[in-house]
Amino acid sequence: MPSFPFSEKDPIQFPGPAPKRSDVVIIGGGVIGVTTALYLAEKGVAVTLVEKGRIAAEQSSRNWGWIRQQGRDADELPIVIEARRLWKELAQECGEDIGLQQTGVTYLANSARDMNGFDDFIKIAARHGVDTRLLSSAETAALIPGMARTFHGAMTTPSDMRAEPSLAVPALARLAVRKGAAIVENCAARTLDMSEGRISGVWTEAGLIETSSVLVAGGAWSSLFLRRHGVSIPQLSVRSTVAATEPLPEVHAGAAVDDHVAFRRRQDGGYTLAPGGGSALYVGPDSFRHAIKYLPALFDNPFGLRYLPAAPSGFPDAWSTPRHWAADEKSPFERMRILNPAPSRKGLRSVEREFARLFPGLGPIRLKTAWAGMIDAMPDVVPVVDRVQSIDGLFVATGMSGHGFGIGPGIGRVVADLIQGNAVGHDLTRFRMSRFSDGSPIRLGPAL
């Protein structure tokens, strides 16, 4: 059983070797790459997924495990509704306990103003038949008993779910392999191989895989890989701190957040906790390159981020990270197999304090483990899911902006159809790559 957070010391579960030829190559073994591989394999497409470190070792195991429809961008909601259905199917089919439970998601409100802020989503949810509703102060206290604070009310979606990310995504990878996908860990994709202006393969650290279709699903590394091939996306990543408590009595089976702490009941009897706000941006070359596109997000929430002057060496946007390398050269991807930022100590003190303050009946809160993840984001807080116009055969699904776990299987199914040239069943206009270069104004989705 691998440790958590996953590390390079964990045994390789998917050793390969990679085939010499594949219909599709997927770069990145997070929830997006894994579920795309699964749905392609299901259709009989020969698909190979290469992962530079371990399956799900970055964001896809480090997240809070919320599978939420609540608070989604209107254009994402139909895909999340599908994803919720797919999660149930996949949990059954994979035959492993991934901790999937329908226990609801709740946003707690301090004031009438907070409650008014929920109005837009209540209307969107109603249009799509999602069971989101507002709760009075008394209903909120009844839903989550034992809270020391009296909230003005809440917005809740009982049909939202939770799962254990570190169990779920590796289990889906095993299912994808059973369906015929090839998955290779410890295998960085270095560059695309091009002939006559179109993709002819992917150079990995283990050699060339010939292919005509490539999906970049590299999470926080996607823009570095794409830029090497002259494709620019304004992606930045922010560090977000998380902790898991020792087992504690159950105060609420679901997930909830107030202005100080987010919490979610875990399968092991503890809670996953995260500080409200306090994500950090390591300033690097891409921060300057794309700054102007992030101004709307900055004005919307001027104090939402801390700024740190430089990323640790080897991070995707560190000052010293090479932006160019050759196919036969060691690339930045294999130099850092697992992006493992140090959690913020201030953030950890804050979650211990705030969770104990909210639930004094639980007694002292002891953290079992703590970690951080780099959330990859786009300026309008919705992903890029598109084919790349300038390179025939290249597809991108990235920038999940802090909510890619829940929507993951929905995006995976959509991208699998996009690559096969099938109808995708949803309008992807909002997620097109050209929105950042065709003069469209930035239209902000809901916050991270």
Ligand SMILES: Cc1cc2nc3c(=O)[nH]c(=O)nc-3n(C[C@H](O)[C@H](O)[C@H](O)COP(=O)(O)OP(=O)(O)OC[C@H]3O[C@@H](n4cnc5c(N)ncnc54)[C@H](O)[C@@H]3O)c2cc1C
């Ligand atoms: C702290 C935190 C809390 C979150 N909470 C939630 C939540 O509750 N609910 C929710 O829906 N979402 C949440 N998210 C967001 C969610 O985890 C991500 O959106 C999602 O996991 C992104 O999946 P991905 O497959 O795009 O990227 P990742 O999971 O980051 O996977 C990308 C993979 O690509 C690999 N890779 C990159 N470049 C290469 C290369 N050149 N060659 C080979 N491999 C490569 C990387 O090693 C990595 O494993 C949270 C994220 C964090 C960090």
